[in-house]
Amino acid sequence: MSNSKVCVVIGASHGGVNFAFALRKEGWDGEIILFDSDATLPYHRPPLSKAYLTSDDAIDKNLLKSAETYEKDNITLRLGATVRKIDREAQKIILADGSEQAYDKLVYAAGARPFIPPIPGLDQATNCYALRSAADVQGIRESFNASEHKRVVVIGGGYIGLETAASLKKLGGTVTVLEREERILQRVTAPHMSAFFQKLHSDNGVQVLTAKNVSGIEREDGANTVCCDDGARFPADLIIVGVGIRVNSELATEAGLDVDNGIVVNQAAQTSDENIYAIGDCTLHRNPHYDRNIRLESVQNAVDQAKVAAAAICGKAPIYDTIPWFWSDQYDVKLQMVGLSQGYDDIIVREEADDDKRFSVWYFKGDELLSVDAVNYAKAYVLGTKFIKARNKVDKTKIADNSVEFKPGNLLQD
Numbered sequence: 538m539s540n541s542k543v544c545v546v547i548g549a550s551h552g553g554v555n556f557a558f559a560l561r562k563e564g565w566d567g568e569i570i571l572f573d574s575d576a577t578l579p580y581h582r583p584p585l586s587k588a589y590l591t592s593d594d595a596i597d598k599n600l601l602k603s604a605e606t607y608e609k610d611n612i613t614l615r616l617g618a619t620v621r622k623i624d625r626e627a628q629k630i631i632l633a634d635g636s637e638q639a640y641d642k643l644v645y646a647a648g649a650r651p652f653i654p655p656i657p658g659l660d661q662a663t664n665c666y667a668l669r670s671a672a673d674v675q676g677i678r679e680s681f682n683a684s685e686h687k688r689v690v691v692i693g694g695g696y697i698g699l700e701t702a703a704s705l706k707k708l709g710g711t712v713t714v715l716e717r718e719e720r721i722l723q724r725v726t727a728p729h730m731s732a733f734f735q736k737l738h739s740d741n742g743v744q745v746l747t748a749k750n751v752s753g754i755e756r757e758d759g760a761n762t763v764c765c766d767d768g769a770r771f772p773a774d775l776i777i778v779g780v781g782i783r784v785n786s787e788l789a790t791e792a793g794l795d796v797d798n799g800i801v802v803n804q805a806a807q808t809s810d811e812n813i814y815a816i817g818d819c820t821l822h823r824n825p826h827y828d829r830n831i832r833l834e835s836v837q838n839a840v841d842q843a844k845v846a847a848a849a850i851c852g853k854a855p856i857y858d859t860i861p862w863f864w865s866d867q868y869d870v871k872l873q874m875v876g877l878s879q880g881y882d883d884i885i886v887r888e889e890a891d892d893d894k895r896f897s898v899w900y901f902k903g904d905e906l907l908s909v910d911a912v913n914y915a916k917a918y919v920l921g922t923k924f925i926k927a928r929n930k931v932d933k934t935k936i937a938d939n940s941v942e943f944k945p946g947n948l949l950q951d
């Protein structure tokens with residue numbers, strides 16, 4: 538189809554790598570070149586705070602694809618190569634080492650980086666890590682293993698902070714999570730779910746403290762003390778910062794693309810420049826089901842948008858229209874979430890009689906089902922997905938009643 542054409546991808550992670558293989562599958566026979574600052578072969582990020590952190594595995598046990606698979610599909614990886622500039626007029630990118638690469642199509646898959654809050658003393662703290670990359674895990678493992686007391690303070694009670702807390706507890710740490718808001722996971726889930734995870738951590742020996750605003754890090758006798766604005770102080774051999782991310786959108790902004798809390802793309806993942814597409818964590822896109830613009834931080838979004846961009850570049854007219862989903866693993870709990878709960882005005886909690894660690898939370902706006910959070914309950918997640926997609930009218934009384942068998946036909950309004 539494209540013969541001598543070149544498709545360049547900035548970012549070789551879930552978005553960029555899946556895009557490259559999808560583009561080949563769609564029939565692109567020109568060059569595909571992936572650039573990434575990270576020198577490691579692209580790997581899965583979700584296990585970094587979960588099973589990978591608690592294992593001794595080398596990163597090659599956690600790769601998205603083997604080196605041979607890239608070779609087989611004639612996909613060129615340029616790792617340890619940071620892109621500094623996009624020159625749209627000349628249709629080329631410029632790298633940190635001054636070299637250049639021309640493109641016919643450019644795909645921006647630069648994702649996000651951890652947000653490091655401006656806490657006084659944080660930049661001087663030792664053994665202090667955010668968690669986004671394999672190198673971060675390497676640092677955390679080494680500092681943790683070298684530490685005598687293994688006192689860990691996690692700043693931020695979101696998914697990454699909580700998963701990391703659970704993993705380091707499993708490895709034998711004394712772990713404290715400090716959350717600024719009144720409850721953990723406040724931004725992303727209902728009070729019932731926050732309370733469940735608070736208790737789960739407490740039952741597993743992790744101290745989770747809310748309404749704790751970290752105001753500074755002090756260094757005493759070569760050790761860190763994490764200080765809060767209410768006077769509380771926590772000695773820490775290891776500090777994990779998990780307070781959210783910042784989109785890597787600077788190159789797009791400098792190149793004059795539309796950016797608004799993410800690179801603005803249409804339903805074919807195309808930016809305001811017809812030769813530049815953007816996918817994954819760095820995009821702001823329209824979700825047709827919820828009829829609003831969203832930015833997502835999930836593997837599902839990166840992979841699905843990658844397929845849409847590949848199809849569009851190969852001349853199809855795809856429309857990105859998915860129901861977002863996400864998961865989190867902490868201790869023996871698997872949380873699966875489908876849909877977007879923002880704007881809900883009613884919640885139904887369905888507890889299962891046989892197991893207090895198996896339940897689901899159903900979020901509604903009026904009688905429209907917006908989303909479902911399912912704890913150790915894949916069936917609730919699967920049914921929720923089906924109902925949301927079909928815009929089925931679910932009977933709230935039947936959902937709440939755990940004597941009603943959990944089958945699609947039993948749960949809809951008459």
Ligand SMILES: Cc1cc2nc3c(=O)[nH]c(=O)nc-3n(C[C@H](O)[C@H](O)[C@H](O)COP(=O)(O)OP(=O)(O)OC[C@H]3O[C@@H](n4cnc5c(N)ncnc54)[C@H](O)[C@@H]3O)c2cc1C
Pocket residue numbers: 547548549550551552553572573574575582583584585586618619620621646647648649650668669670697785788816817818819833834835836837839862863864865866
């Ligand atoms: C610890 C952790 C746990 C997670 N757990 C889950 C989970 O359970 N479920 C889930 O759905 N999602 C999870 N996520 C989120 C998920 O990993 C992201 O949504 C996904 O990685 C997004 O993929 P992406 O390709 O858009 O961006 P990224 O994965 O951020 O990749 C962007 C890449 O671009 C590169 N890059 C950036 N700028 C440049 C530049 N100028 N030049 C060259 N390269 C550049 C970066 O080095 C990076 O490799 C987790 C993330 C983390 C960090």
